């Protein structure tokens with residue numbers, strides 16, 4: 001299961017489920033899931049202190065925490081609760097959980113400042129301050145508690161969502177005025193949430209576990225968002241036929257490389273070759289080098305003399321510059337019927353020129369298949385949307401969806417938790433990748449890989465999903481080998497991408513046995 005649910009969708013599921021259950025049932029299930037998971041974490045904890053600090057907020061997230069507190073206490077675990085709630089305003093279920101905790105004579109810490117907690121050591125902190133109901137930046141008093149928790153060395157288990165994080169967007173609520181818990185583990189309920197996987201969500205959520213709380217399947221509607229994985233492009237992962245040749249795997253034409261900017265298109269072109277394209281051309285905007293000494297198989301041309309026929313996949317933009325000449329070449333590329341990946345300076349040109357915007361929007365294949373992929377980083381996305389990078393980062397899923405719809409192009413919004421949005425409103429968040437990718441040239445590598453998959457006949461949707469997943473998985477592989485995240489260079493990702501790609505093809509192909517058993521038949 002890799003569906004992602006917006007807060008509104010979770011609320012809908014919750015309402016349907018609650019209508020068929022006794023009040024308080026879901027909170028009991030949530031509390032017991034937290035208590036069970038906390039006990040697992042305590043078994044592997046190294047802290048000598050047996051105490052668990054439980055932070056309970058004003059809403060039902062706090063109710064879940066109080067319920068867990070009762071269950072842990074019953075299990076003989078020492079717990080201390082800091083309750084940050086106006087008891088007169090608690091929702092009904094949370095009020096019930098509080099009454100139960102008081103009855104069980106659980107220890108409540110009266111001092112609600114970090115001073116009331118200092119000097120204590122904790123085996124585990126359970127964060128039940130806020131879940132999906134956080135609507136504004138936490139007060140300075142709560143921020144002080146969050147800072148205190150983030151300074152601890154013990155495991156921190158967040159209930160549903162790390163408090164302070166927006167579950168839809170993964171941004172910190174209130175931006176610079178906000179703060180969010182840095183969880184080592186998050187136990188999330190009913191459905192997985194996009195905000196746990198993108199933007200600040202990746203840093204704050206730690207290890208994510210989903211507990212659907214035994215809610216009936218009938219309460220769920222299909223969602224329009226999912227966590228990317230090979231199952232979404234498995235149909236395109238095919239073994240190569242022996243009887244094939246370079247023409248079977250298509251041509252990529254990388255268009256870019258203004259004077260002095262040859263490196264970016266070379267990175268894209270090398271990746272296109274390592275990603276399996278049959279032939280790779282570089283079409284330079286200005287005079288480029290004659291050939292790539294390290295990879296002389298790449299064919300260098302002058303863009304003005306290259307035709308952008310429908311048979312090749314185009315990767316337009318790396319190191320392209322924003323000259324009038326670059327504009328004309330981009331305009332010609334957008335007019336072509338080829339599948340196209342638009343990146344870097346080509347995106348900057350498009351954001352400045354309504355004519356190019358219309359051309360990008362109007363590219364379509366008979367039958368309606370989207371034939372364009374755009375791969376902006378947040379600043380490029382901001383230029384395309386005529387907004388600021390901060391606005392884009394504030395709601396990455398929304399920004400990617402807007403771009404996809406506005407430009408009629410599959411949009412790969414790069415960054416922590418890359419968002420892939422489709423013009424029809426569907427969206428994926430990519431779980432692979434790490435900060436090793438935060439270095440120059442990795443975007444060129446991604447666009448080259450997208451081009452390679454398009455050249456090999458992959459549908460645009462599968463190509464965007466697979467390229468993003470493989471690109472991130474290559475970074476994960478290099479880090480696992482101890483080569484990063486510090487100091488990896490874009491070139492080093494290219495052979496790792498080839499290895500990951502071959503591995504997933506092998507993993508997804510059902511091999512026929514090489515030896516066929518001979519059965520004798522007796523007359």
Ligand SMILES: NC(=O)C1=CN([C@@H]2O[C@H](COP(=O)(O)OP(=O)(O)OC[C@H]3O[C@@H](n4cnc5c(N)ncnc54)[C@H](OP(=O)(O)O)[C@@H]3O)[C@@H](O)[C@H]2O)[C@H](O)CC1
Pocket residue numbers: 014026027030057058059060061062064091093129130131132133134135136137138139159160161189190
């Ligand atoms: N309902 C159920 O049976 C289940 C709920 N689950 C858990 O519940 C939360 C969602 O609960 P909810 O009460 O809707 O929301 P929260 O607990 O996240 O918080 C809402 C309260 O917090 C107040 N609030 C919001 N922002 C702030 C802030 N910055 N400072 C202080 N207080 C704030 C808000 O007050 P308002 O004034 O905004 O109304 C609410 O009082 C969910 O995440 C689950 O953990 C379980 O899923 C089980 C079933």
Ligand SMILES: [K+]
Pocket residue numbers: 061127128129130131158159160161162163
């Ligand atoms: K929480």
